[in-house]
Amino acid sequence: MAGARTALVNNGPPGGDCTFVGCVPSKTLIESAAQGTSFATAMGRVRDAVGRIAATEDAAALAKEGIEVASGRAVFTSPRQVLLDGRPVSARRFVVASGSRPAIPPIPGLQSMAYLTNETVFDLTAQPARLAVLGGGAIGCELAQAFARLGTTVTVIEAAPRLLPREEPETSKVLARVFSDEGITVRTGAPVTQVRDRPDGRELVLAGGPPVVADAVLVAVGRTPTTADLGLDAAGVQLDERGFVRTDAHLATTAGGIYAAGDVTGRLPFTHAAYAMGRLAARNALRRRRARFDTSAVPWVTFTAPEVAHVGRTEAQACEQATGARVAYLPMAELDRAITAGHAEGFVKLIAGPRRLTGTTGGGRLLGATIAGEMIHEVVLAMRTAMFTGGLAQAVHAYPTWSMAVQIAAAQFFDEFAGRSARLAGHHDV
Numbered sequence: 001m002a003g004a005r006t007a008l009v010n011n012g013p014p015g016g017d018c019t020f021v022g023c024v025p026s027k028t029l030i031e032s033a034a035q036g037t038s039f040a041t042a043m044g045r046v047r048d049a050v051g052r053i054a055a056t057e058d059a060a061a062l063a064k065e066g067i068e069v070a071s072g073r074a075v076f077t078s079p080r081q082v083l084l085d086g087r088p089v090s091a092r093r094f095v096v097a098s099g100s101r102p103a104i105p106p107i108p109g110l111q112s113m114a115y116l117t118n119e120t121v122f123d124l125t126a127q128p129a130r131l132a133v134l135g136g137g138a139i140g141c142e143l144a145q146a147f148a149r150l151g152t153t154v155t156v157i158e159a160a161p162r163l164l165p166r167e168e169p170e171t172s173k174v175l176a177r178v179f180s181d182e183g184i185t186v187r188t189g190a191p192v193t194q195v196r197d198r199p200d201g202r203e204l205v206l207a208g209g210p211p212v213v214a215d216a217v218l219v220a221v222g223r224t225p226t227t228a229d230l231g232l233d234a235a236g237v238q239l240d241e242r243g244f245v246r247t248d249a250h251l252a253t254t255a256g257g258i259y260a261a262g263d264v265t266g267r268l269p270f271t272h273a274a275y276a277m278g279r280l281a282a283r284n285a286l287r288r289r290r291a292r293f294d295t296s297a298v299p300w301v302t303f304t305a306p307e308v309a310h311v312g313r314t315e316a317q318a319c320e321q322a323t324g325a326r327v328a329y330l331p332m333a334e335l336d337r338a339i340t341a342g343h344a345e346g347f348v349k350l351i352a353g354p355r356r357l358t359g360t361t362g363g364g365r366l367l368g369a370t371i372a373g374e375m376i377h378e379v380v381l382a383m384r385t386a387m388f389t390g391g392l393a394q395a396v397h398a399y400p401t402w403s404m405a406v407q408i409a410a411a412q413f414f415d416e417f418a419g420r421s422a423r424l425a426g427h428h429d430v
Helices: 016-020 023-034 039-054 059-064 138-149 169-181 271-286 315-321 336-341 373-384 390-394 404-411
Strands: 006-010 067-071 074-078 081-084 087-090 094-096 100-102 130-134 153-158 185-188 192-198 201-206 212-214 216-219 223-225 258-260 300-302 308-312 326-331 347-353 365-371
Touching: 016 023, 016 039, 023 039, 023 138, 059 067, 094 271, 130 138, 130 201, 130 212, 138 153, 138 169, 138 216, 138 300, 153 212, 169 185, 169 347, 201 216, 258 271, 308 373, 315 347, 315 365, 326 404, 336 404, 347 404, 365 373, 373 390, 373 404, 390 404
Parallel strands: 006 067, 094 258, 130 153, 130 216, 153 185
Antiparallel strands: 074 081, 081 087, 100 223, 192 201, 201 212, 300 308, 308 365, 326 347, 347 365
């Protein structure tokens, strides 16, 4: 980039979590389970997909792009030097992108037993008959549904009152209903207080209700930054109260010339966000005119069925941060394409607010949305380009497509459409 000599230092093969233990294997498992394959076939597909994608980003592939790859662990000794397996390496600029690892909660008995995380679950050679999933976030819900569709009896345990607690409440209700229909047991508002072995499996004691007995336990309660043993103190790089690398809007750390990107920043723990941050951090490190990293139009997707995609503010956040925000809502059961496909779960929710000078003219500006995964990008583009919300309603959408739901929902900001109109945010539940 910009003619700079670039080296990638990684303690393992290039590709990181996403390729080997994250997005690639999990989405392969999800797709295989949806197609009704056996567990053995699904795991074979996982290994094949990981191998094929890893080959496109290995040391040889990166060398063709002019990137030197060094395998080992780098430890800062100063803001301008690291020790790479004891050998000093100097550079004018550094980008720290060391990622994150599964967070393991301090539950009595858990540390002393064999449990699964996203780093080990794809190494399974035998399918567990009963699986307990600790955590009802994206990773927990995705893998819970995949294993259930492969024939495992699954129980999801979430300490919060609902699944996917960072998403809209309507999302949690839809997914809980789908999980129930698919035979997945959901225990929300029920923290695990103890885990213990017993002759017929592992017993998880909950704060309320009967215990859960399973053959395997998958821990998916969050992520913790990989910052230990990097010598960040010696470089002058400060961490925040959660242990993530402290960065400013330009992804610069507290040490001059050192930037950070990806999970280690504690911003958005997604591969596409890490990619965007990495590009920006490298650019800012090499140029005088620096750009800011804006998270307002970065989407995230939970790859359950139905998929859940979100960008920008939730309705609750819009109520707190934007005066006069309005909400358009369309159940997929009212969309012709969903009816013809026989998949009417889910909904489209658009949140719009007034512009500074023009108010609600043209529908105002989009503040956030919840929608299915592949459909989110039309909304992301509208937010990224500061489009008037009316542009989505006026754009001709092919009939009958899934994305027509965006057009129909956006039309609610102007008048009643198909029996629905936009409402003030926070006024009532839909």
